[in-house]
Structures are given as structure tokens and as C-alpha cells.
Amino acid sequence: MATAFRDIQPGEFEPTEAHPQHGVIIGGPAARAKRIEYGILLSSMVIGSLGALYWTLTHATGWVEWSAFLFGYILINMGVGIGYHRFYTHRAFEAGPKMRLAIGIMAQMACQASVLKWAADHRRHHAFSDRVGDLHSPYIDGHGKKMSKWKGLGIAHFGWLFDNTTSDMNVYGKGLIDDPQVLWCHRHRWSIAVFSSIIFPALWALAFGGPEHIIGTILIGGFFRNFFFLNFVMGVNSIGHVFGSQRFKTKDGSRNNWFMAWMTFGDGWHNNHHQHPRSAYAGLMWWEVDVNGYIISLWEKMGLVWNVQRAPKYVRDSDGNWVQKKKLNVQSPEAMSEDDGGLMFADGKKTAETKATADAG
Template identity: 60%
Template sequence: MPQTTGLYPSDRQWELEGKGSPHPGVLIGGPGARSKQIEYSILAVLQVGGAMAAIWWLFTQPTGWVEWSAFISGYLIINYGLSCGFHRYFTHRSFETSLWMRYLIGICGQMACQGSVKKWAADHRRHHAFSDELGDIHSPHIDGHGRKMGPVKGLLIGHLGWLWDNAHTDMRLYGKGLVGDPVVEFCHRTRWLWVAFSLVILPAAWALAFGGPEHVVGTILVGGFLRTFIFLNGVMGTNSLAHYFGYRRYHDVGKATNNWFIAILTLGDGWHNNHHAQPRAASNHISWWELDFNGWTIDMLGRLGLVWNIQRRDKNRPVGLPEAQQLGGEPVLSFGETSKKDELVA
């Protein structure tokens, strides 16, 4: 049988039938697909295996402020790097900043252990270009080839399964401004160094500085591996849960929703419907309960003069009309949803 890069039967069949690209900007198979599968497999094994070991440690060994302070501080660092850096800066250019700050947010983002900023930002650009339609990279409604999926398979593929399909992003189209950028290329080349620093070196140093050698293993497991695993699921939940469950203020941006649970895990990125309505806006905050700590962080950096030209929301942006099936009402899966009548009037 001819060799394919498809790990899923339907993906192998796609390659064997020679169907090629399902949409401009989407590549099927080849070294790019295999490289993606290998890299994400390594990252998944590290984080899942380390998180399982951390859970075992929590049930069998005492932990204290050293381990949990490393968890909290590390969580804030990688959240800042990925949410404010990878997402709002490198992908959407929600603000401008200096060269040294670009290196800082790029490195902090790499510490989230979610792959290269170059690939991450290009993939996310493609997601916005074709949200929940043919061409989307990680929708819970259609796979990377544009085939519709049921809710169970869709949520699994949209959450993590897309990492191992054989569809990948054409960097010639979505990598503009990323490929060749010295900061992006530096972060890309050194990404495995920052994985080791995030998971092992930083938490070990934290344990030695604030506790002692007896805290090193527990701090690595809790403040390194468990921390990145929980944050990973928050980010991936934005792709899956926040395109299925929650409420929608804007009805012309695909199926992206505002999901309070994901907003907590990502410190503001879970207000995903707000984000899709105005991707370049530095903040997702609209209603009082939609707390966006990432947007506030960017605003604080702006007041300090560390970032500038911050993109603000257009308060007069129309909400659009609900889809036909929404007019009969949908279950409210998150607090704070306005009624369909109120949205139409607005």
C-alpha cells in the first residue's frame, strides 16, 4: 500500500484517492504533516504524562506554598506569553511594542509548550479566515478536510485531535510577516529549549530558591507539567467548547461562543464570540462580567509605555441577526446571555 501521512482512516483514504488540497491555504500530507504530528506527539506525551505523575504526587506526597506558588506564577507567565503574545500580538497585531518586548513575549509564549509561534500564529490566522467553514484548522463542526462531524467526534477533533490529522497550513499564504521575522525565527529555532526551561529548569530553580532540594520533584511536576497541561486544555477548549457551548452576542462570526469556564482558564480568551467579532481588538471585555485580564494587562503595559497603538473595540459594531434555527430559542449554557429579542432590538 502506498505510504501516507494519515493517522486516521479517513485521512489515509483522502491521500490514497489523491484528492489534494480541500481549500487554498490548506496542505495535505507531505513532510509538513509528518513534522506536525511528531512535534505535537512529543509535546502531548510530555504534558499528559507529566500531569498524570503530578496528580499521583498530589495524592501521595505533601505539597505546599513552594509548589503552588510556582504553579500560579508559571501559569501567569505562559498565559501572558501565549494569550497576549502569540495570540493578540503576533497573530492579530493588537498593539505595537519594542524589540526587546517582542523577544520577551515570544519566549514567554514558547514556554506554554504549544509549538512554534510561527506555526501557531499562522494556524490561528487560518482559523479566523474560515471559522467553522471549509478551511478551518480546528473546528468542532468540520474537520481539516472540510467534512462535517457529529458533536462527540467534533469536540474531540476540535480540542486535540486536529493536532494529528494530515492537514496543515500553507505558510506561503498565512505566514506573511512571520516567516523571516528575526524574533519569530529565533523563537522557532529555540522552542525546545524553552520547553525544557518551562517544564523543568524554571520550577526546579524556584524550588531551590524558595524551598530546598526536597521540593524540586514536586515543583517540577505541579509547577511545570500540571501547570502547562491545564493551560493547554484552556487554550484548546477555546477551539472546541467555545465553538459549541455558551452564548453569542454577535451572530455573523460563525459559531464562536462566549464561554465563562474557558474564560477563567485563559484569563479572558474564552469570550471568544466577542473576539471573533473584532479580532484585532486588544480586549474582549464588553459586559461587566466578561472579565478579560489579558486585555487589562495590555492596557497596563500601555500606561507604562511598554506597548502602544493599542487597538480598541468599536462599540457601535452591529450584532448581526441570529441564524434561523436560533429564533426558536436555544438552551442557555452560560450566565449573562441576553435574550434573542433584546439582541435583535440592539
């Protein structure tokens, strides 16, 4: 399958500079392609959002334009949180081929690159969270250089999209580079982006309004909707690693941020997620609203998904610490290899054996 992702990682490229972490590539065609693709996607959203602002100030807009915005926002929110994140990155549940394809298309309607690239990059983030190798940490850049607070927030939010590092698909793309649904979505990512940003809003305008609503609905319900939501997804990378509370003492800066959680349908419970990355639910307490988790539960009851991964329940002990209500007998399958993103969810026994072998060597 080496040729299936040549546009992301040409097989013949040999980096002239080695990154200190395994699975991170510096420079080359993949880095150039990354900058071009993200440049096109981001600039189109920004220009379209400015157009939406102008249109709102100079034209009457109503329920047609804003209902398209709201419906599209809900759709791509589910796509990113459930599709890109919980399913393709973390395998929080299982689904059949048709459901996997539907989830992948819904995710890519957010216009944040293909499932293949998004999931591989996010696996790398978890493997090196807030340490050398993390691609969007607010503390260090892609090469491991420490940054000031405000520069770090900027890099973690949008700046990382344009650095010269990329994720090795042979490491972080395992289980993705040979998945027919993932590859179909990757090959059709531009057509899905055009459909999401232009065709779908135009059809919505014709169905519920008329030709006079087409331009406004494309600008508001297409480009502005994507850019508005993108800032909350990126905000989990930046704000979600600096501002908020920490229930668990993870080895990174991940925080639970209620506002980011509300706007991302649950992904803002980021500290919970870093403690239990494979769980289908980021909200662990009843008051932690996790819309994407509720949707997964509904799909499970409908038989659309199965083998849904769940985190253990937690309670406070006498010292005020959060502890598992019922201690698991074995380590949950969440231990991440720092050397190989393809073994992110090795079971505890395998992880211990691997570590023992490495120590012996």
C-alpha cells in the same frame, strides 16, 4: 527566508492531493513533523501530569510546588493570550524588538509549539472559521467532512493536532517568516520548552524550598501546569464554539463562555473576539473580565506597547439587539480575506476593491 522554516514547510514538497481551500497543505514532511512535535509535547504533559498526581498522593506537597504552579499558570496565560494570540496572530498592538522577543518567549513557555506555527494556524482558523479549511472546528474536520457533536468536540480539542493538514507559511505566515524575533523563538522552541517545564520549576524549588522539592515542583509546577492550561486553550476551540452565548451573529459557532474566559484571562469571550478579531480586548462590557486586556492597557500606559486596537462600544437598542454606540465612519481593519491569510486585516476600501475586481474577472 524559505529555509528559515524548512522543518515546518520544506520548499521542494509538492502535495499529491489538493485541499479545497487555498493555503492548506495535505501530507508531506510538514504533516509528519507536526505529528511528531505535538506527540512529544502532549505525551510529556500527560505523563508528567500522571506523575504529578502520583506525587501528590504519595508525598507531602505545599506552597513551594503550588506557588510554582500558580506563578507559571499566570505567566503562560499571559504569553498565550497576549503573545501568541492578540499580538503575533492579530497585531492588536505594536511593540519594540525587545518587547516582541519577551512576549514570544513567554508565549512559548506554554509549550504549544512556536510562535510561527501557532500564529499561522490561528490565522487559518479565522480565515475559514467552522468551514472547510478550519483546522480545529467542532463541526468539520481538517478536510471539510462533517462530524457528530461529540466526535467534533474531540477533534477540535486535541484530535486536530494529529491530522495530515498543515498551514501554508507563504500564505498564513506573512509578517512572521521574516520577523527576527519570531524566527529566534522558533529556532529555540525546544530549549524554551525544557526551561519552562524543568529548569524553571527546579530553580523555583531551590530558591523557595530545597532539593527535596525539585521533583514535585517540576511535575506540578511544570508539566501539570502546562497540561492544565492547555485544556482551557483547546477548550476555546471546542467548547467555545459549541457552548455559551452569542452576542453577535457571526458566520461561525463562536460563543462567549464565562468560565473559559476566566480561565484564559479573557480569551473565552470568543464570540466578541470573532466579531472584532483585531481588538486587543475580548471583553466588551464592564462585567466581561479580560485580564489580558487589562495588562495590555497597563503596558500601553507604561509605553511598552502602542497603537492598541480597540473595538467600538456597544449598547442594546429598543429591540434588544446589540448595536454600536457610535457607528464607525469607516469599516474597522478587520475584514478577512478567505483566499489569503496574509491579507486578514485589509481595510474596508481595499477589501471592496479586491471583491469588485474578482467579480469583474
